[in-house]
Amino acid sequence: MTKADESKWMDYLGGEMDARARADFEAYLAQHPEERQQVNALRNVLGLLGSLHDKEVIAPPLPVAPAPRATNRWLSGPLKTMMGMAASLLVLLVAAHLLGMQINHADGRWQITFRQQPKQPATGQSLTKDEVASLVAHALAQQQVAFDKRLQQRDRDWQRELEKTLAASNAKIDGLIKNNTVGTQQQVQAFVAGLQEQNLKTMQQYLQLSNKEQNKYVENLLVDFAKYLQEQRHQDLQFLQARVQTVEKNTDELKQETEQILASIISGGGVEKSN
Amino acid sequence: MAKNVRTMALMQADSLLERARAGDAAAKGKLVSLWYKRIYNFSYKFFYDHDLASEVAQKTFISMHHHLAALQEVEKFKSWLYTIAVNCCREELRRRKRRGTAISLTDLGTDREESLRWEATSARYENPERAYRQVELGDLLQQCLMELSDEQREVVIMKEYEGLKFREIAEALQVSENTVKSRMYYGLTALKEILEKRNITKETIGYD
Numbered sequence: 002m003t004k005a006d007e008s009k010w011m012d013y014l015g016g017e018m019d020a021r022a023r024a025d026f027e028a029y030l031a032q033h034p035e036e037r038q039q040v041n042a043l044r045n046v047l048g049l050l051g052s053l054h055d056k057e058v059i060a061p062p063l064p065v066a067p068a069p070r071a072t073n074r075w076l077s078g079p080l081k082t083m084m085g086m087a088a089s090l091l092v093l094l095v096a097a098h099l100l101g102m103q104i105n106h107a108d109g110r111w112q113i114t115f116r117q118q119p120k121q122p123a124t125g126q127s128l129t130k131d132e133v134a135s136l137v138a139h140a141l142a143q144q145q146v147a148f149d150k151r152l153q154q155r156d157r158d159w160q161r162e163l164e165k166t167l168a169a170s171n172a173k174i175d176g177l178i179k180n181n182t183v184g185t186q187q188q189v190q191a192f193v194a195g196l197q198e199q200n201l202k203t204m205q206q207y208l209q210l211s212n213k214e215q216n217k218y219v220e221n222l223l224v225d226f227a228k229y230l231q232e233q234r235h236q237d238l239q240f241l242q243a244r245v246q247t248v249e250k251n252t253d254e255l256k257q258e259t260e261q262i263l264a265s266i267i268s269g270g271g272v273e274k275s276n
Numbered sequence: 277m278a279k280n281v282r283t284m285a286l287m288q289a290d291s292l293l294e295r296a297r298a299g300d301a302a303a304k305g306k307l308v309s310l311w312y313k314r315i316y317n318f319s320y321k322f323f324y325d326h327d328l329a330s331e332v333a334q335k336t337f338i339s340m341h342h343h344l345a346a347l348q349e350v351e352k353f354k355s356w357l358y359t360i361a362v363n364c365c366r367e368e369l370r371r372r373k374r375r376g377t378a379i380s381l382t383d384l385g386t387d388r389e390e391s392l393r394w395e396a397t398s399a400r401y402e403n404p405e406r407a408y409r410q411v412e413l414g415d416l417l418q419q420c421l422m423e424l425s426d427e428q429r430e431v432v433i434m435k436e437y438e439g440l441k442f443r444e445i446a447e448a449l450q451v452s453e454n455t456v457k458s459r460m461y462y463g464l465t466a467l468k469e470i471l472e473k474r475n476i477t478k479e480t481i482g483y484d
Contacts, residue, residue, distance in 0.1 A: 004454060011457040014464075015435060017442060043464045045478060049471060050436050052410065052481070053417040056320055060312030061330075063337050 014043055293350045304344070308337050314438060315361050321433045322365050322426075324418050332364045339364070355447035358440065362430060362448060369426065413481055420470045428463030431456055 012018045013026050030037040101116025128136070295303035315336050320329035339360045347356055421429055430449065434440045442460075446453040471477070 004458065007461040008454055008457045011442070011460050015442065015460070042468055046464050046468045046471060047436060048478060049476065049481070050417060050421075050432070050467070053321070053414045053421075053437070054410070055313065055317045055437070056326075058313055058316045060309045061334075063308060063334060063341070 010040060010043070013040065014047060290350060293353055297345050297347060297350070299345065304341055307340070311357060312337065315357065318358070318361055318433055318438055319365060321418065321421060321437060322429060323368070324422050328368060332361065332368055335364045336361045352447060354440070355444040358434065358438070358444075358448035359450070365430075366426075409481075413476075416474065416476060420467055420474065420476070423470050424463050424466055428459050428466065431459040432463045432467070435460055 009018075009026065013023065018026065030040060103114045103116075105112040105114065292303050292306055296307050312333060316329050316333040319332035319336075320326065323329055323332070336357070340357060343360075347353065421432065424432065431445060434445045434448065435442070440448065442453050442456050445456045449456065
């Protein structure tokens with residue numbers, strides 16, 4: 002068994018062989034029963050391994066801290082300590098300089114001194130109580146005058162500002178009222194126009210309906226009148242027919258009487274005889 | 277249709293990785309929930325010990341959390357994650373060897389009650405007798421795996437149970453692909469002998 006064979010066997014059993022290579026290898030195995038048997042034995046091992054299943058687990062919450070930041074190696078270990086000490090020393094030196102610290106060595110003694118603050122020179126003059134009161138009163142009066150001036154100036158400023166603000170507000174209100182009025186007029190006009198249009202439509206609909214109703218009424222009236230005329234005519238005809246029949250009957254009777262009279266006249270003597 | 281679904285899943289996975297690399301904690305949490313079972317089972321089969329497997333899985337994901345931003349090739353995430361898991365396993369092995377508590381088969385699988393092992397499998401939902409036999413067989417196979425060398429066991433588990441390709445295993449273990457195949461070949465050959473010695477065949481276990 003060479004390494005190449007091992008690789009080929011593993012590709013075959015691991016399902017990592019393409020279709021053509023697989024077919025070639027199976028053809029080769031068909032011709033070499035001994036190797037086929039060995040390959041099948043390993044395949045059986047894989048089949049048995051398939052009986053070992055996964056455990057069912059649920060991922061627990063992991064205690065994950067934020068990822069550590071990349072640290073500068075120059076600022077770690079002993080170097081970091083030395084840098085810290087150097088920085089502390091620097092701070093001490095600066096503080097000593099600012100405080101004017103001096104270290105002296107004399108007579109075998111060390112002495113640490115700090116710079117003394119320069120004393121304020123004394124004025125040498127003193128004021129009496131009345132002068133001080135007068136100065137205070139004068140200062141207060143000046144302060145009062147200045148305060149009154151500032152107050153008056155501020156009042157004037159406020160007055161101007163107020164007037165300006167009022168004028169601006171009035172202008173804005175007028176503008177708004179004007180806009181509002183214009184808006185209201187336009188709205189009324191639009192409303193009236195809409196109302197008129199609606200009325201017109203309603204009237205048109207009413208007239209159309211009214212016309213239809215009138216036409217229908219007139220039509221019905223005409224039909225009724227025609228029926229009445231027809232009925233009247235029918236009755237008149239019946240009346241006339243009855244009258245005609247009566248006249249005919251009378252005429253016939255008169256004719257018969259006339260004929261009888263004539264017959265009697267013609268016979269002559271009969272009447273005289275009968276008389 | 278299946279190709280489209282696969283492409284969409286891959287795109288989603290890439291997006292998840294990108295977000296996790298950018299520091300999105302939710303994306304990292306999602307990655308952990310997606311991969312925990314795999315890493316745990318890899319470690320479990322390697323050690324045949326729940327506590328060690330849990331510890332290795334936890335260490336693996338903590339390491340992933342700290343070093344994900346440095347991952348250059350997102351497409352190699354899988355082998356990268358298994359590299360971490362393998363390193364954690366090896367570190368744990370070294371620690372145990374230093375303490376003189378190397379894992380022996382007599383220690384394994386004996387400190388757990390039968391019921392716990394039974395409940396830890398999805399087989400409990402099936403036919404009880406068959407499922408129990410399945411658990412027993414699983415234990416036997418696990419013991420056989422433990423008789424392999426560490427290197428062979430890593431490769432066999434990665435290939436057979438984790439579904440990695442030989443190339444991915446080689447990347448994870450940082451060895452050549454031929455080395456991986458060689459370890460796999462000798463691992464399977466050794467397993468064949470171990471199984472024969474224990475008289476475990478498809479006939480004796482009723483394997484289909």
